[in-house]
Amino acid sequence: MSDRALPASRSASRWGGVLVTLLRVLLPVLLALAAGGLILLSFGKDPFAYYGYVVERGLLSPTGLEASITRMAPLLLIAAGLIVAFRAGLWNLGVDGQFLLAAVCVAALAPPLAGLLPHALMLLVCFAAAALVGAAWSAIPAYLKARHGINEIISTLMMSFLGVSLANVLIKIVFNDPTTTVPQTETLAVADRLARLGDTTVHWGVLLGLAAVIGVHYLMSRTALGLKLQIVGSNPRTAIHAGIDLKRLTFVAFALSAGLAGLGGAVDLLGVQGTIRADWNPAYGIAVIPLIFLARFNGWAVIAFVFFFAVLMIGGESAARRLGVPSFYVLVQVALLMLFFAVVETFDHAWRKRRGA
């Protein structure tokens, strides 16, 4: 899918290599911000005011920074899931359905369990259930891919649409809390949610997210399973020759990826939301995808990009209320990021080839 860890040319100095890498990463970001600014300008909005406000509200103000870091928790878990899938060459584009279904199931499970089980055990059951629900929702695409070679892009997307609708059905019909007017699940008491870190509003789910991304990074680069998945990702035929059970690994990669997305749903519910209203779909997953590419599947870089995106989201939400730029703008920004990533990557490729030749 992309060139990873190309050995830097020996003649190039170490610092030159670092500079080029930095440029490859930052150039798409800068170009995307500039192009987005032009779009804002065409709508009669001052881009500098917008970006200034986003930075101020998402990064510089203490409450904003805490909100941004808190938002990282579900994003990081989704990102961890995507790293597994993408490195294994599988396009799991159904993370939003996996995330939302898991979140809804946890939302239904947590309030009654909170009265029955000790806190830690309740959380454990919820996490396990979320991972299972997420993984289960990827079983059909995994089967279609493994048995019939059906392109997983389409099947995961279809399952995602299906999952989002099913989540709504569950909220409105099965898990509806009769005491509220708007269809929503029973609210989890604040005392039963994930504990805060120190005096901040940040809950420990963020640490779980960080651990997941770093864990996945090492799983993929340092373990036998990770190596096998990478081989499957880069060349399935080689994998078969190497005696790797392609079908089994497809299922494993999908289950890991979707299970992590499901955990993201659990963390967002247990840490922040507490309840889910009908028609709530944050669609985090589809926005995290370009970040994984920008980071070139590297876990550490993913963390940095997720933080950047969380700031953009939280700041963007404030700006929507204050400056009248609706939060749809973040979608445009993500799309531009992806396009410029592809453009820079292509030109970089051509340039390397010419130098190598």
Add this chain to the structure above:
Amino acid sequence: MEALLTTVFLGSLLFGAVTAGVPLLLAGLGEQISEKAGVLNIGLEGMMLFGAYFGFAVAYQSESVALGFLAGGAGGVAAAAVMALLCVRLGMNQIVVGIAITLGAEGLTALLHYFRFARSYPRLGRIESLPVPLLSELPIVGRALFDRTLLVYLAVLLPFLLILVFRRSQFGLNLQAAGDKPAALDAAGVSVLGTRVAAVLLTGFLAGLGGAYLSIVGGGLFLPFMTGGAGFIAIVLAMLARGKPLWVLFGAFLFGASLALTTAMQVAGVNVPTDVIQMLPFAMVILVLVLFARHAYLPPALAQPYHRGER
């Protein structure tokens, strides 16, 4: 259950199936052209959204439905031009660019709608239909099939035209070769890139037209994210149709019927939650994939950029 078999119910189901099926048909045929030429167009949803917004905006401003459809097609072509430049000319990853086009179109059309129409939510008037004499008087099928706008008749004829193009014309054979063995096409002295660019732009036009139909005729208004996955369903249709236009026609109306079931049920007085019905088309796609997975076919050079001399 008796209510389900009345003429009212069948009539409104068939009517709805055609209304919901035409955008799927147009976009699905577009995707088929593109896939034949070896370009997997994941940006189809975005192209439909562009078509829906620009089609509606122009039809509303000019009060001309025909201009609206043209603008919708042009909107789709504009999005497709990005894809043609980046994926065909520069050989970038078709999936990355496709997702970006869809996301960008979602955001951009939602923004445009917010700044221009979100306060007034204007609606178009009823579209004049073009009834076929005599046939439009038939019970049930008359109103559903023979009392529609011109675009519906053209859309239904399009698969037959495409059969001719695919089988009999040089362009059709070039398309096929560009997807099956681009190097052979190149050796025959025909530009692979040119053929693929033409295919992608044609796809954009048809998807844009489908989107414009959705907003101008289907809803009479534009709403953000109004395609709601129709573009992706169209991709599945093209995948399962194995290059045969008639299968797209058949599939589009089958899926159209499942999309139209909600309204038809309400007309018949049966109350089923909308969310349950909304799951139907997607559940059907999955079911069809599981049942007919072995029959899906995609050209060998699909999603592979062509570079002369590379193997």
